[in-house]
Amino acid sequence: LTADYRARDAAHHMHPFSDMKALNAEGSRVIVRGEGAWIWDSDGNRILDGMAGLWCVNIGHGRKEIAEAIQRQMAELSYYNAFFKTTHPPAIALAETLARLTPPQFNHVFFVNSGSEANDTVIRMVRHYWATRGKPEKSVLIARHNAYHGSTMGGGSLGGMKPIHEQGGLPIPGIHHIAQPYWFGEGGDTTPEEFGIIAARALETAIEEIGEDKIGAFVAEPIQGAGGVIIPPSTYWPEIARILKDRDILLVADEVITGFGRTGNWFGSETFGIEADLMPIAKGLSSGYLPIGGVMVSDKVADVIIGEGGDFNHGFTYSAHPLAAAAALENLRIIENEKLVERVRDDIGPYLQKKWLALGDHPLVGEARMTGLMGALELVPNKPSRALAFPDTGKVGTIARDFSFRNGLVMRAVRDSLILSPPLTLTHEEADHLIAVASKTLDDTHAEVKR
Ligand code: PLP
Structure with missing residues (x-):
């Protein structure tokens, strides 16, 4: 099914902000369902939507x-x-x-x-x-x-x-x-x-x-x-x-x-x-x-x-x-x-921020920052220097983003940083899972970059 979707997508669908030649060679990820903070692809993988779609699905997916x-x-x-x-x-x-x-x-x-x-x-x-x-x-x-x-x-x-x-x-x-x-x-x-x-x-x-x-x-x-x-x-x-x-x-x-x-x-x-x-x-x-x-x-x-x-x-x-x-x-x-604004200010916001900022201790992370539920991890080669000095800007960010998706979390890459903006309905358990996957993603990326 996925192969069929991919072939038909590649044949006719031009994606926004995409290098279609490269994307068609790799094959699109086909997203078929969403519920709460989660999306599912056509192979049945469940992925945590750390970008709330494209910074928009504030109340979570699939609300009846x-x-x-x-x-x-x-x-x-x-x-x-x-x-x-x-x-x-x-x-x-x-x-x-x-x-x-x-x-x-x-x-x-x-x-x-x-x-x-x-x-x-x-x-x-x-x-x-x-x-x-x-x-x-x-x-x-x-x-x-x-x-x-x-x-x-x-x-x-x-x-x-x-x-x-x-x-x-x-x-x-x-x-x-x-x-x-x-x-x-x-x-x-x-x-x-x-x-x-x-x-x-x-x-x-x-x-x-x-x-x-x-x-x-x-x-x-x-x-x-x-x-x-x-x-x-x-x-x-x-x-x-x-x-x-x-x-x-x-x-x-x-x-x-x-x-x-x-x-x-x-x-x-x-x-x-x-x-x-x-x-x-x-x-x-x-x-x-x-x-x-x-x-x-x-x-x-x-x-x-x-x-x-x-x-x-x-x-x-x-x-x-x-x-x-x-x-x-x-x-x-x-x-x-559901008092989602208050939730971000007083509950899930501070809860996630604390754990997200702690990712700043990772050897690959030059800075972790977050306000409310929008955050970034700046990936750098020479911590503690702040120099954005990976030779080919954007490459490490892309590697990290792809690891994250494979590990089950959508984050976005901007240059060599990872971006997060999950639904405001994110639960504490989902936040814990998110941080565990982000942390593994940093380890995977670090190992790949050192090779
Ligand atoms: N303004 C800001 C700050 C945005 O982030 C975006 C989209 O990401 C836009 C405008 C454009 O919105 P749209 O994609 O709905 O046209």
């Missing part, structure tokens, strides 16, 4: 309540749009729920289908906001190197990843990138606290060079996720706030990964004390059961683009799709009812 909520909505109204002066109950209820759960400045949401679309919407909304305020020249958005904001033309442009920019002529005009607060890789001899200030001041320098009168917004993930779980030093976000305080520049916190409990609060903005003007969300909004995203719009921005009137010429056929909205509502109900 979501299937039932989607079915109920399907029988009532499976589709309608919000273009024709129309709306529908799931959109109304979801917008209202999001206004309640997000930080207090957010009372409006613009619905989209993905994180990429949310960030494309941000670019257009920021420019529309400033044009409405009579300052269309404030069209530049500053984002960060190594950020990931999606792979559409807009999202890929805001993101700061070279391999994405190199394909398709990105970034689009008006996007500027500054340094990321990556102390482990780029902090040199500084302390993390010193480096947090230095990295934040890259924003001040960029503002002085480009001119405040040209800049519409600064866009950043509270924790850079796909860039390698770059947890900023404690000084970073306060310094960004100081820099933006008396300047007329919008702050956009991309919470596509860090939202919905991942960092131990509802939003990463709360974990780091960020007061954003716009907030892209997706992934954990529906725990991936159906595609849906949004941009949370603060009163400051809504007062202009709603208050001043005029069309915002933007939207999608499936903005606020009733089935996706129903799935999201049920997902949020589960997160609230």
Whole structure:
């Protein structure tokens, strides 16, 4: 069966972010079932999903309540749009729920289908906001190197990843990138606290060079996720706030990964004390059961683009799709009812963090870091030096990731680090198992690298 699946997959299916020639030669892993924190492949192997799908299945796989909520909505109204002066109950209820759960400045949401679309919407909304305020020249958005904001033309442009920019002529005009607060890789001899200030001041320098009168917004993930779980030093976000305080520049916190409990609060903005003007969300909004995203719009921005009137010429056929909205509502109900955010903050978060940070003692690990339930292990050849000095960057990370999968745990490789982001429903026993497999994976990788 697996061989048949693989052959048919190789014949017709182009995977995202994949070298298809290499993948077809190796054969895809065929995932056939999911329940809780576990997935099963077509050979019957049970694997712990340490990535919650793609940082999204916050409530775990296979929840019947979501299937039932989607079915109920399907029988009532499976589709309608919000273009024709129309709306529908799931959109109304979801917008209202999001206004309640997000930080207090957010009372409006613009619905989209993905994180990429949310960030494309941000670019257009920021420019529309400033044009409405009579300052269309404030069209530049500053984002960060190594950020990931999606792979559409807009999202890929805001993101700061070279391999994405190199394909398709990105970034689009008006996007500027500054340094990321990556102390482990780029902090040199500084302390993390010193480096947090230095990295934040890259924003001040960029503002002085480009001119405040040209800049519409600064866009950043509270924790850079796909860039390698770059947890900023404690000084970073306060310094960004100081820099933006008396300047007329919008702050956009991309919470596509860090939202919905991942960092131990509802939003990463709360974990780091960020007061954003716009907030892209997706992934954990529906725990991936159906595609849906949004941009949370603060009163400051809504007062202009709603208050001043005029069309915002933007939207999608499936903005606020009733089935996706129903799935999201049920997902949020589960997160609230089961107190999953509090669980990450007070229970499973600290429990897993302690064991994960202890993996930092392994001879292959230069740094273990984790906030809430998102973490990274930096693999290095010459501990205790922080130099990211494996000769062929990414090779050791890939070896480790493949060992992990074979050992029964999904982790992701970013350069030579291993990334973890399990469902928020992870039990203590599953956490123990996860750490045992991660530890064995480090041993296997270490033995392989030394050969
Ligand atoms: N923004 C962030 C911070 C992300 O991590 C991602 C995806 O990983 C996106 C945006 C893009 O989301 P999507 O893949 O749903 O388009």
